[in-house]
Amino acid sequence: MRIGKVAEGAGVSVRALRYYEEQGLVIADRSPSGHRQYPESAVERVKFIQLLYSAGLSSKAILQVLPFLDTLVATPRMTQRLKDERDRIRTQIDDLTRARDRLDELIGLATESAISPATCSASVDAAT
Amino acid sequence: MRIGKVAEGAGVSVRALRYYEEQGLVIADRSPSGHRQYPESAVERVKFIQLLYSAGLSSKAILQVLPFLDTLVATPRMTQRLKDERDRIRTQIDDLTRARDRLDELIGLATESAISPATCSASVDAAT
DNA sequence: CTTGATCCTCACGTTGACGTGAGGTTTTAG
DNA sequence: CTAAAACCTCACGTCAACGTGAGGATCAAG
Numbered sequence: 353m354r355i356g357k358v359a360e361g362a363g364v365s366v367r368a369l370r371y372y373e374e375q376g377l378v379i380a381d382r383s384p385s386g387h388r389q390y391p392e393s394a395v396e397r398v399k400f401i402q403l404l405y406s407a408g409l410s411s412k413a414i415l416q417v418l419p420f421l422d423t424l425v426a427t428p429r430m431t432q433r434l435k436d437e438r439d440r441i442r443t444q445i446d447d448l449t450r451a452r453d454r455l456d457e458l459i460g461l462a463t464e465s466a467i468s469p470a471t472c473s474a475s476v477d478a479a480t
Numbered sequence: 481m482r483i484g485k486v487a488e489g490a491g492v493s494v495r496a497l498r499y500y501e502e503q504g505l506v507i508a509d510r511s512p513s514g515h516r517q518y519p520e521s522a523v524e525r526v527k528f529i530q531l532l533y534s535a536g537l538s539s540k541a542i543l544q545v546l547p548f549l550d551t552l553v554a555t556p557r558m559t560q561r562l563k564d565e566r567d568r569i570r571t572q573i574d575d576l577t578r579a580r581d582r583l584d585e586l587i588g589l590a591t592e593s594a595i596s597p598a599t600c601s602a603s604v605d606a607a608t
Numbered sequence: 609c610t611t612g613a614t615c616c617t618c619a620c621g622t623t624g625a626c627g628t629g630a631g632g633t634t635t636t637a638g
Numbered sequence: 639c640t641a642a643a644a645c646c647t648c649a650c651g652t653c654a655a656c657g658t659g660a661g662g663a664t665c666a667a668g
Contacts, residue, residue, distance in 0.1 A: 354614080356613095356614065356615080365656075366614095367657065367658085368655080368656065370616095370617095370656095371655065371656060383664095385616090385663080385664055385665085386615085386617090386663085386664090387615055387616075387664075387665090388616090403575075403578065403582065404579065405655085407575065407576055407579030407580075408576075410655095411655080417586075420589075420590065424589065424593065425593060426589075426590035430590065431587065431590045434583055434586055434587050434590060437583060438584065441576050441579055441580045441583070442580060444576060445573055445576050445577065445580065447534050448536075448569050448572060449573065450531065451532060451535030451569055452535075452569045452573065455565060455566040456566060458545070458548060458549075459563060459566065461548075461552065461554075462548065462558065462562060465552065465553060465554055482635095482644080483644085483645075484643095484644065493626075493627080495625095495626060495627065495628085498626095498646095498647095499626060503625095511634095513633080513634055514633085514634085514645080514646060514647095515635085515645055516645085516646090538625095539624080539625080
């Protein structure tokens with residue numbers, strides 16, 4: 353597979369794939385002419401990388417976790433990193449949940465005050 | 481209240497408070513000598529701003545929803561913005577939850593392979 | 609053989625929320 | 639009164655994950 357197809361399949365840009373290689377996250381063979389050659393599995397791998405990025409992991413953090421996908425052997429260091437990141441994600445979920453609840457409150461108040469057409473006409477009626 | 485106390489109370493840097501003012505998120509009076517003067521309520525306000533930042537809102541987005549806190553009057557535009565951001569946070573929570581679950585899987589596999597001391601000695605026993 | 613699509617390697621540009629001095633004034637504790 | 643602490647305004651630095659040309663080679667189709 354060439355880079356364009358992988359990009360399309362994984363839903364990322366070609367530039368992103370080159371960047372991932374630069375970071376050591378994806379390894380690509382080269383054709384004699386220098387074009388990158390990816391195995392089919394690269395698409396899934398990149399999707400997983402994207403998942404971790406969207407979860408807020410840095411390239412370095414991903415780099416420390418990815419080898420496990422390949423070898424299925426975890427050093428204590430890798431296991432710890434996995435747990436650390438999971439815990440970080442947990443607290444971030446909690447933060448987001450709090451923020452969402454606060455926004456829900458505000459939206460409640462906002463839509464309440466938005467009934468003002470009726471409320472307003474009522475008070476206008478009362479005023480007249 | 482002066483800037484240092486607000487920073488301490490809200491758990492942010494002095495620089496951050498100046499930045500918030502620059503963005504129009506916090507308004508501060510000035511003493512005759514030019515020092516910023518905040519009302520007590522500034523601490524809670526800044527905490528709320530931090531909550532929104534940590535939820536991924538940009539300064540501009542915060543600027544569009546904050547007036548509601550002051551006036552308790554929401555324009556349709558503000559209400560829509562509130563809903564948009566809440567929905568964005570919802571999907572982000574979903575993304576994070578998926579990522580957390582994937583990591584939990586991996587941690588499961590990792591700790592499983594980490595029982596290898598016993599497993600290993602067992603297989604060593606079997607091998608001998 | 610040619611041309612348009614795809615690929616390559618530099619290498620600088622972008623964005624947001626601050627960090628970090630530089631150089632100077634004001635406040636406060638003793 | 640004096641020194642340290644706190645404050646002020648510029649204004650440049652940072653960091654990560656790419657975006658965006660520049661300038662050129664390679665590939666697939668007709």
